[in-house]
Amino acid sequence: MPEKREFKRLPTDVVPSNYNIRLKPDLDAFVFQGQEEIDVEVKASTDTVTVNSLDITINEVTYASGDTSVAAEVSVDKEAETATFKFPSALQPGKGVLKVSYTGELNDKMKGFYRSKYTMPDGQERFGAVTQFEATDARRAFPGWDEPAVKASFDVTLVVPKEKVALSNMPVKSDTPDKNPNWRVVEYDRTPVMSTYLLAFIVGDYDYVEGKDADGVVVRVYTPVGKKEQGKFALDVAVKTLPFYKEYFGIPYGLPKMDLIALADFLIGAMENWGLVTYRETALLVDPTNSSATAKQHVALIVGHELAHMWFGNLVTMEWWTNLWLNEGFASWIEYLCVDYCFPEFDIRTQFVNSDLGRALEMDALHNSHAIEIPVGHPDEVDEIFDAISYSKGASVIRMLHDYIGDESFKKGMNQYLTKFKYKNAVTEDLWESLGKASGKPVLDVMTTWTKQMGYPVVKVGEKQDGSNRVLTLTQEKFCADGVQEKEGSFTWMVPVSISTASDPKKAAVVTLLDKTSMDVTVPNITPDQWVKVNCESVGVYRVQYSSETLDRFIPAIKNKTLPPRDRLGLQNDLFTLARARMISTVDVLKVVGAFVNEDDYTVWSDLTGNLGQISILLQNTDGFEDFKTFSKKLYKPVAQSLGWDAKESEGPLAAMLRELALTRLGKYGDEETVTEARKRFENHVSGKVPLPADLKGPVYLTVMVNGDETTFNQMMKLYDEADMQEEKVRISRCIGSIKSDELKKKVLDFAMSDKVRSQDTVFVIGGVTGTVQGRELCWQFVQDKWTELHERYKGGFLLSRLVEVSTDNFVTEARAKEVEKFFETHSAPESSRVHSSSIGTRKVVL
Numbered sequence: 001m002p003e004k005r006e007f008k009r010l011p012t013d014v015v016p017s018n019y020n021i022r023l024k025p026d027l028d029a030f031v032f033q034g035q036e037e038i039d040v041e042v043k044a045s046t047d048t049v050t051v052n053s054l055d056i057t058i059n060e061v062t063y064a065s066g067d068t069s070v071a072a073e074v075s076v077d078k079e080a081e082t083a084t085f086k087f088p089s090a091l092q093p094g095k096g097v098l099k100v101s102y103t104g105e106l107n108d109k110m111k112g113f114y115r116s117k118y119t120m121p122d123g124q125e126r127f128g129a130v131t132q133f134e135a136t137d138a139r140r141a142f143p144g145w146d147e148p149a150v151k152a153s154f155d156v157t158l159v160v161p162k163e164k165v166a167l168s169n170m171p172v173k174s175d176t177p178d179k180n181p182n183w184r185v186v187e188y189d190r191t192p193v194m195s196t197y198l199l200a201f202i203v204g205d206y207d208y209v210e211g212k213d214a215d216g217v218v219v220r221v222y223t224p225v226g227k228k229e230q231g232k233f234a235l236d237v238a239v240k241t242l243p244f245y246k247e248y249f250g251i252p253y254g255l256p257k258m259d260l261i262a263l264a265d266f267l268i269g270a271m272e273n274w275g276l277v278t279y280r281e282t283a284l285l286v287d288p289t290n291s292s293a294t295a296k297q298h299v300a301l302i303v304g305h306e307l308a309h310m311w312f313g314n315l316v317t318m319e320w321w322t323n324l325w326l327n328e329g330f331a332s333w334i335e336y337l338c339v340d341y342c343f344p345e346f347d348i349r350t351q352f353v354n355s356d357l358g359r360a361l362e363m364d365a366l367h368n369s370h371a372i373e374i375p376v377g378h379p380d381e382v383d384e385i386f387d388a389i390s391y392s393k394g395a396s397v398i399r400m401l402h403d404y405i406g407d408e409s410f411k412k413g414m415n416q417y418l419t420k421f422k423y424k425n426a427v428t429e430d431l432w433e434s435l436g437k438a439s440g441k442p443v444l445d446v447m448t449t450w451t452k453q454m455g456y457p458v459v460k461v462g463e464k465q466d467g468s469n470r471v472l473t474l475t476q477e478k479f480c481a482d483g484v485q486e487k488e489g490s491f492t493w494m495v496p497v498s499i500s501t502a503s504d505p506k507k508a509a510v511v512t513l514l515d516k517t518s519m520d521v522t523v524p525n526i527t528p529d530q531w532v533k534v535n536c537e538s539v540g541v542y543r544v545q546y547s548s549e550t551l552d553r554f555i556p557a558i559k560n561k562t563l564p565p566r567d568r569l570g571l572q573n574d575l576f577t578l579a580r581a582r583m584i585s586t587v588d589v590l591k592v593v594g595a596f597v598n599e600d601d602y603t604v605w606s607d608l609t610g611n612l613g614q615i616s617i618l619l620q621n622t623d624g625f626e627d628f629k630t631f632s633k634k635l636y637k638p639v640a641q642s643l644g645w646d647a648k649e650s651e652g653p654l655a656a657m658l659r660e661l662a663l664t665r666l667g668k669y670g671d672e673e674t675v676t677e678a679r680k681r682f683e684n685h686v687s688g689k690v691p692l693p694a695d696l697k698g699p700v701y702l703t704v705m706v707n708g709d710e711t712t713f714n715q716m717m718k719l720y721d722e723a724d725m726q727e728e729k730v731r732i733s734r735c736i737g738s739i740k741s742d743e744l745k746k747k748v749l750d751f752a753m754s755d756k757v758r759s760q761d762t763v764f765v766i767g768g769v770t771g772t773v774q775g776r777e778l779c780w781q782f783v784q785d786k787w788t789e790l791h792e793r794y795k796g797g798f799l800l801s802r803l804v805e806v807s808t809d810n811f812v813t814e815a816r817a818k819e820v821e822k823f824f825e826t827h828s829a830p831e832s833s834r835v836h837s838s839s840i841g842t843r844k845v846v847l
C-alpha cells in the first residue's frame, strides 16, 4: 500500500458561488455525461485550480473572465481525490466562469451517482440512477469543492429518457423535449446556498403520494411503482413533522417542496439531501396490514431524524467532518421529540434510554473508545466516525444538556444558533455559546468535559441519615467495562446530577453539578426507609453505584412500579454492567432483577432482555446454558400469558412489541407450548388459511426456524421468494440463519451472497447465523474464506465494518481474540477499527 500522505484541505484562493450542472445518465451503458459552469471568484492570483474529483474523466476545462477564455491542462491525484487545472498563465483576482465537461460511471457501489436495480409490477427489471454523496462522494458526480464549508448554490439540469421520473433538490423550473425525441430536459430552480454533500439527483420509475403541511409546503413520498399506498404513513409523519420543527426552531423549513423517496439499493438507512431525502425501502415504506409496530416506529424515527437535518445540518452545517457528531447527535436526539409529538403511544422517550443511552454507555466504556470530537482528515476516516459515539453518545449528551438547561432555554439557544449561522457553517463551541447565553449556565465548560474526552464516569453514592435529611457523598471516577482503570490520564466530568426520592418519584428533589471528584449533597425531608435515586429518569450519561443496603430500599418500589420505568431500566442496566466489571457482586444484581416480577413496561423488558442476552452468549459455551433456558422460560412466561397471542382491539403498539419480545424469547428457548402454537400458526399462514398478523411474524418465524428442520427451511425460503415487501424479505432473511442444522446454515451463507439478496442486506443475512456457538464458527470461517470477494464489494464503506462486527462480535475466548487480531494483521479493514452504528441492523438484536 502506498504510504499515507498528510491530508490537506483544498486551497481557498479560488472559490465557487454557483454551479450550473447538466447531467445525462445513460441507463443502458451505465455512464453519464456531465457539464458544469461554475461561477467562481479568484481571490488571489494563481495559475492552478484544485478541486475534488474521483473516478471521473475530465475532457475539457476552460476559464472565462470578461471576453477571454483559456483552456487548462488537467492532472489527477487519485489518492487525494483531486484534479488540478493548470492554466498557461495566472488567473487574476476577480470573477469568472470555470467550464468543465466530463464523463463518469454509474457505478454499482451505492456511492456518488450510481445505478439502482428495481422490479416493475410486471416483474421486469430496470435500472435507475440515484445519488448518495455524504460524506465525500459528490466528487464522483461532479468535479468541485466537495467540502462542507465551501457552500454555493446549484442550478441543476437533468437530461433523461422521456418516460422517467427525474428529481433533484428543488422544484422543476422547466421540463421540455430534447432534440432527440426520446429524451427530456428537466431544469430545476436554483437551490439555496448549501454544501455539496446535500445535493441529489434521481432518475427512475416511481409513484408518489402527495400532501401539504400546515404552511403549504408540498410533501411527496415516492415509492416503487404500484406501491404508493405504502408511502402514506411516512407522508403523514412528514406533514406533521415539518411544522413541529418549524415551531421548535422558530424558523420555517424554507424550501417550497419536500420529497422523500424509497430507493431499491441504498447503503445506509437514509440521507438528508435538502428537499429530496433518500431512504432504503424498509426505512420509509409501511404497509397498513403487513407492517409491524416496530417497523412503523422505525420509519417515524428515521423520518423525524432526516427532517431535523433540514435545519440542523443543512441550513447550518458543520465546518468540517470533525463536527459530524453535532449533526448526527443532535438529529438522533430530536427524532425522539418528534415521534413523541406525532405518536405519544410509543412512549418513545423511554425507549431512548434503552436504545441510544444504553448503547452509548456500553460502547464508551471500552478502552478503545474515542472522544465525541475527533480529528478526521482523509475521506476514509470520515466513514469511521459514523459510529455509536457520534450518534448515540452525541444524542445522549444533548439530552442531558437539554435537561440541565430546560426546554425553554434550549429552544431559545437553538433559534439563536440557527439564525446566526444560517447558510453558513459552525463548530461545536458555537452551539455551546448560544445555549450558554440563552440559559445563563456554563454550557461550554460543562459540555467540553463530555465532548473532548472519551468515556464517562461512574458516580459512587455513600449515604448517611442525619435527622430528616439524607447526606449523600457523591464520588466520580472513569467507568471502564472491564473494571480496570486507564493507566494514563485523569478523567473528571462536570456532571449535572439530579436526585429523586420516594416521596415524589417523578420529580427531581435536588439538582446539582458535580464538578469535582467528590462532594456531599443533602436531600431534605426523608425518612430512613425511603429510597433516594441518583440520576432521575436516567437522563445523565453516567452510571451509579450504590451500596448493597441502599439497593435494598429500591426493591419494593420496583415490585410495585412506583419507581418510574426509566429509573427501573437505568438501575437494572447499571447493576448488570457494574457486575460485569466486577465492581459489585452478582448477588446484588440477581436480588434486584428478582424484583421485576410484575414488570409490564416494554422498554424495561427490552433492556433486561439485552442484559440477559449478554449472559446467555457466555453461557452458550457452558453446561449452564440449559439452566439458563429454564430460567428464561419461567421469566417470560407470565408476560406472554398475560398478553396472549392475539392482539386486543384496544391495545397500543407497545403491547404488540412486548408480545413480540416475550414470544420470541420463549420460542427461542424452546418453550413447548409456544413452539406448538407457533407451528400451528405458521402452517396456517403458509397454507393461506389464516395469514399471520404483522406483529406475530417475527416471533413465529424465529420460533419455527430455531426449532425447525429442512421442511421448515424450504417453506421459509418459499415465503421469501414470494414476498413482495422488503420488510418481509428482511425479516425472513435475517432469521433463516437460526436454523439448527449446520448444513442449512451453510446454505444460508451462500444464499446471502447470491443475487437473491441485495448487496445492501447481505451482511445482515450473514449475521443471522451467529445465534449459536456453532453458527459463530461457521460465520467466521465463511467470512475468512470469502474475504477477498466481500472486501471488494464493501471496501471503503460502513457495511464492511458491520461485517467484521457481526462475524467476530460474540466470541468469548482469548484464543479467538488472537485469531481475529491475526487475521486483520494481514487483511485490511481500516473502516472497522471502531464501533459502528447505523439504524440498519443496530436495533438491539438479542441473540
Ligand code: BES
Pocket (backbone or CB within 6 Å): 134, 135, 268, 269, 270, 271, 272, 301, 302, 305, 306, 309, 328, 331, 332, 386, 391, 837, 838, 839, 840
Ligand atoms: N447523514 C446521515 C447519513 C450519513 C452520515 C451518511 C455520515 C454518510 C456519512 C443520515 O442522517 C443518518 O444519520 N442516517 C442514519 C439513520 C438515522 C435514523 C440513524 C442511517 O442511515 O443509519
Ligand code: ZN
Pocket (backbone or CB within 6 Å): 305, 306, 309, 327, 328, 331
Ligand atoms: Zn443523520
